[in-house]
Amino acid sequence: xxxxxxxxxxxxxxxxxxxxxxxxxxxxxxxxxxxxxxxxxxxxxxxxxxxxxxxxxxxxxxxxxxxxxxxxxxxxxxxxxxxxxxxxxxxxxxxxxxxxxxxxxxxxxxxxxxxxxxxxxxxxxxxxxxxxxxxxxxxxxxxxxxxxxxxxxxxxxxxxxxxxxxxxxxxxxxxxxxxxxxxxxxxxxxxxxxxxxxxxxxxxxxxxxxxxxxxxxxxxxxxxxxxxxxxxxxxxxxxxxxxxxxxxxxxxxxxxxxxxxxxxxxxxxxxxxxx
Amino acid sequence: xxxxxxxxxxxxxxxxxxxxxxxxxxxxxxxxxxxxxxxxxxxxxxxxxxxxxxxxxxxxxxxxxxxxxxxxxxxxxxxxxxxxxxxxxxxxxxxxxxxxxxxxxxxxxxxxxxxxxxxxxxxxxxxxxxxxxxxxxxxxxxxxxxxxxxxxxxxxxxxxxxxxxxxxxxxxxxxxxxxxxxxxxxxxxxxxxxxxxxxxxxxxxxxxxxxxxxxxxxxxxxxxxxxxxxxxxxxxxxxxxxxxxxxxxxxxxxxxxxxxxxxxxxxxxxxxxxxxxxxxxxxxxxxxxxxxxxxxxxxxxxxxxxxxxxxxxxxxxxxxxxxxxxxxxxxxxxxxxxxxxxxxxxxxxxxxxxxxxxxxxxxxxxxxxxxxxxxxxxxxxxxxxxxxxxxxxxxxxxxxxxxxxxxxxxxxxxxxxxxxxxxxxxxxxxxxxxxxxxxxxxxxxxxxxxxxxxxxxxxxxxxxxxxxxxxxxxxxxxxxxxxxxxxxxxxxxxxxxxxxxxxxxxxxxxxxxxxxxxxxxxxxxxxxxxxxxxxxxxxxxxxxxxxxxxxxxxxxxxxxxxxxxxxxxxxxxxxxxx
Ligand SMILES: Cc1ncc(C[n+]2csc(CCOP(=O)(O)OP(=O)(O)O)c2C)c(N)n1
Ligand code: SF4
Ligand SMILES: [Mg+2]
Numbered sequence: 001x002x003x004x005x006x007x008x009x010x011x012x013x014x015x016x017x018x019x020x021x022x023x024x025x026x027x028x029x030x031x032x033x034x035x036x037x038x039x040x041x042x043x044x045x046x047x048x049x050x051x052x053x054x055x056x057x058x059x060x061x062x063x064x065x066x067x068x069x070x071x072x073x074x075x076x077x078x079x080x081x082x083x084x085x086x087x088x089x090x091x092x093x094x095x096x097x098x099x100x101x102x103x104x105x106x107x108x109x110x111x112x113x114x115x116x117x118x119x120x121x122x123x124x125x126x127x128x129x130x131x132x133x134x135x136x137x138x139x140x141x142x143x144x145x146x147x148x149x150x151x152x153x154x155x156x157x158x159x160x161x162x163x164x165x166x167x168x169x170x171x172x173x174x175x176x177x178x179x180x181x182x183x184x185x186x187x188x189x190x191x192x193x194x195x196x197x198x199x200x201x202x203x204x205x206x207x208x209x210x211x212x213x214x215x216x217x218x219x220x221x222x223x224x225x226x227x228x229x230x231x232x233x234x235x236x237x238x239x240x241x242x243x244x245x246x247x248x249x250x251x252x253x254x255x256x257x258x259x260x261x262x263x264x265x266x267x268x269x270x271x272x273x274x275x
Numbered sequence: 276x277x278x279x280x281x282x283x284x285x286x287x288x289x290x291x292x293x294x295x296x297x298x299x300x301x302x303x304x305x306x307x308x309x310x311x312x313x314x315x316x317x318x319x320x321x322x323x324x325x326x327x328x329x330x331x332x333x334x335x336x337x338x339x340x341x342x343x344x345x346x347x348x349x350x351x352x353x354x355x356x357x358x359x360x361x362x363x364x365x366x367x368x369x370x371x372x373x374x375x376x377x378x379x380x381x382x383x384x385x386x387x388x389x390x391x392x393x394x395x396x397x398x399x400x401x402x403x404x405x406x407x408x409x410x411x412x413x414x415x416x417x418x419x420x421x422x423x424x425x426x427x428x429x430x431x432x433x434x435x436x437x438x439x440x441x442x443x444x445x446x447x448x449x450x451x452x453x454x455x456x457x458x459x460x461x462x463x464x465x466x467x468x469x470x471x472x473x474x475x476x477x478x479x480x481x482x483x484x485x486x487x488x489x490x491x492x493x494x495x496x497x498x499x500x501x502x503x504x505x506x507x508x509x510x511x512x513x514x515x516x517x518x519x520x521x522x523x524x525x526x527x528x529x530x531x532x533x534x535x536x537x538x539x540x541x542x543x544x545x546x547x548x549x550x551x552x553x554x555x556x557x558x559x560x561x562x563x564x565x566x567x568x569x570x571x572x573x574x575x576x577x578x579x580x581x582x583x584x585x586x587x588x589x590x591x592x593x594x595x596x597x598x599x600x601x602x603x604x605x606x607x608x609x610x611x612x613x614x615x616x617x618x619x620x621x622x623x624x625x626x627x628x629x630x631x632x633x634x635x636x637x638x639x640x641x642x643x644x645x646x647x648x649x650x651x652x653x654x655x656x657x658x659x660x661x662x663x664x665x666x667x668x669x670x671x672x673x674x675x676x677x678x679x680x681x682x683x684x685x686x687x688x689x690x691x692x693x694x695x696x697x698x699x700x701x702x703x704x705x706x707x708x709x710x711x712x713x714x715x716x717x718x719x720x721x722x723x724x725x726x727x728x729x730x731x732x733x734x735x736x737x738x739x740x741x742x743x744x745x746x747x748x749x750x751x752x753x754x755x756x757x758x759x760x761x762x763x764x765x766x767x768x769x770x771x772x773x774x775x776x777x778x779x780x781x782x783x784x785x786x787x788x789x790x791x792x793x794x795x796x797x798x799x800x801x802x803x804x805x806x807x808x809x810x811x812x813x814x815x816x817x818x819x820x821x822x823x824x825x826x827x828x829x830x831x832x833x834x835x836x837x838x839x840x841x842x843x844x845x846x847x848x849x850x851x852x853x
Binding site for chain 2: 015043044045047048049052059060063064065066067068069070072073076077078079080081082083084085087088105106108109258260261262263264266269270273274275
């Protein structure tokens with residue numbers, strides 16, 4: 001008997017998202033469940049791990065195992081899980097504040113550690129959950145936050161450039177307003193053996209209503225991508241306006257995964273202490 | 276034989292300190308002496324001390340051996356072996372000498388510092404350097420070791436065997452030269468200092484450091500994943516564990532920081548693998564938020580905290596029991612959890628194993644408070660005991676239709692499903708949640724889950740292992756962790772003087788077995804709480820828990836100097852009693 005192909009809705013849990021109507025994160029959730037259905041992932045073999053933020057609420061909305069941890073530490077929790085359970089498909093989700101600010105160090109080291117997992121950052125250039133403060137990807141002149149009434153005055157963090165410099169082997173950018181392309185990017189990211197980073201432009205309707213204008217600004221990369229050439233990737237990322245979408249860089253680097261067959265019994269290890 | 280310089284055989288054992296400047300090999304000599312004492316059937320303890328240099332500074336090895344278990348260093352040293360005099364004043368506080376002591380030194384090393392002359396110790400000069408330079412690549416620490424062995428009454432054959440054992444990795448040439456140097460020192464002067472009869476080879480003896488003992492306890496408890504960031508004085512636990520975890524089919528991941536390491540072990544434990552990290556004060560401070568996550572998501576993890584002088588970077592290489600407060604109270608919110616402390620190197624195997632098993636069984640966090648002096652000391656002991664129980668995590672392998680991860684149960688422990696199990700999917704959360712794990716800010720859910728997390732600890736029967744209690748009488752010393760060693764020594768001395776004293780050494784600090792503790796304190800007229808910190812952290816904790824009568828007194832002495840038996844005995848003297 002043929003098993004019916006899984007549908008995206010099979011991967012949705014029955015928990016209703018807390019997100020504001022119109023939030024970009026809904027589209028990311030939809031695209032992720034579509035990607036999971038497309039790949040036919042066995043739900044119980046998937047773990048979705050996150051930190052804290054509106055975006056980080058995502059795991060509970062997926063019908064798989066989930067871990068909603070603390071702010072900024074999603075990649076760390078996911079790395080421990082993957083190290084201990086290589087059999088699982090590990091997907092990490094979060095926001096720009098979670099991943100690039102408080103969790104910035106883990107981002108660098110997850111890129112270079114290159115464990116087999118997918119990292120989706122829903123970038124809305126703002127801290128949504130704490131009601132609209134500037135994040136590392138906010139433009140320096142954005143002054144709508146009371147906390148930075150003159151703007152941050154600090155240049156933006158370039159996630160793709162940093163991922164490349166830190167050693168990530170898969171770097172892509174998607175847009176919540178282009179769900180079918182986003183689904184395709186996520187499918188490729190999940191399939192990529194190693195650390196796959198997907199920055200998703202996912203607008204915050206509540207604190208960044210200006211991001212509705214992204215529709216007009218987002219465009220596909222014109223270059224012949226993805227490339228395996230790091231120098232070319234660097235040039236493209238540096239020249240980019242931050243609104244181009246597609247897979248930029250895809251290379252297979254050695255994947256870090258501890259897998260040690262058991263060789264001894266614990267009692268053998270005690271012998272070193274005997275006198 | 277000169278009887279005047281020969282102390283009588285004493286069951287206090289024999290205390291030796293070996294000091295020298297960087298590269299002089301004081302610590303290597305100490306290790307050989309300790310191993311030789313083991314060969315002769317003694318038990319013993321060796322602690323080390325080093326100057327502030329990263330590498331190559333002056334260092335000291337302090338050794339005490341005895342036919343009986345050695346709980347701590349004594350009040351004074353019987354023998355100081357000074358390989359040279361460079362920076363010796365740094366160790367003056369740590370190595371008390373008296374007129375009963377002997378100093379072995381080399382006349383070629385120059386004038387004996389006045390500081391050492393003033394205590395009236397006997398001086399015995401041996402030309403270490405002359406002997407050593409007569410041999411190609413000869414080392415004066417080995418000459419001194421030979422001379423020291425005579426003073427300690429250790430047999431040459433035992434010394435030779437342990438030279439081979441400790442130096443075997445350095446090649447046959449080095450061993451041969453060392454043996455010749457040893458022989459020269461040994462045959463120079465035949466007057467022993469003491470005559471503790473050698474017990475002869477004993478079965479079932481171990482030589483192990485406290486850090487190794489914690490590592491072994493972790494493995495025995497079932498730990499198969501460790502993530503950690505290096506820090507003194509905990510790194511040896513990690514260095515010992517890394518290759519051994521690999522052989523056992525597990526792994527150790529060197530994390531980018533402690534924020535990562537705690538979250539990594541939480542992730543691994545969520546995946547079903549018992550997980551642990553080891554750190555020291557600064558690292559523990561960084562981990563605290565993660566500990567709360569593990570606690571609320573009921574993901575078991577164990578953290579070994581090898582305490583050093585604090586706060587802040589403090590005194591990284593020296594011991595202090597000053598992290599009790601952070602371990603007990605460091606978490607925000609109402610966060611009941613487990614805090615344990617090994618009472619000796621020998622006990623570190625049991626306590627760490629128990630801590631891991633309790634964390635697994637109770638699905639909570641276990642903090643194990645070891646310290647530098649325990650962790651970095653080496654002990655010759657009888658084979659350590661271990662947990663008789665085998666506690667495990669309750670895992671639901673075939674969940675029914677309405678699986679609830681945080682189901683309220685009789686013992687408040689809910690079986691957890693592991694990723695990969697069909698039908699058991701849930702999202703673990705640091706947000707307060709309902710029984711399904713769905714985030715909830717409802718008062719009823721919060722209260723229910725708070726109660727669950729509290730009661731699973733409160734209702735659990737921890738049995739008799741919460742403390743070691745010994746002795747009778749009307750005076751009692753309460754202590755915790757590694758200070759148990761010196762406190763037990765105090766009780767032993769009191770018994771020798773015909774006085775009774777009860778010792779209560781707390782192994783399980785949280786949850787406090789308050790009723791049991793009060794029972795053990797019944798009828799005590801004098802209670803002294805002894806610990807190695809400045810603020811009397813245990814004393815105040817016990818008071819806050821209503822476990823102490825108002826008359827109880829505190830003896831709190833901060834690191835880095837070890838608590839010595841004499842100091843505690845003085846605090847117990849009648850004029851100091853209320
Ligand atoms: C240690 C800690 N600091 C601060 C916070 C408060 N906080 C919660 S979410 C958040 C920012 C979330 O922003 P982002 O990751 O971009 O997610 P978004 O809500 O925009 O999707 C902050 C600062 C916290 N939960 N924990
Ligand atoms: S605040 Fe912004 S990011 Fe958060 S749910 Fe609302 S729209 Fe989405
Ligand atoms: Mg954001």
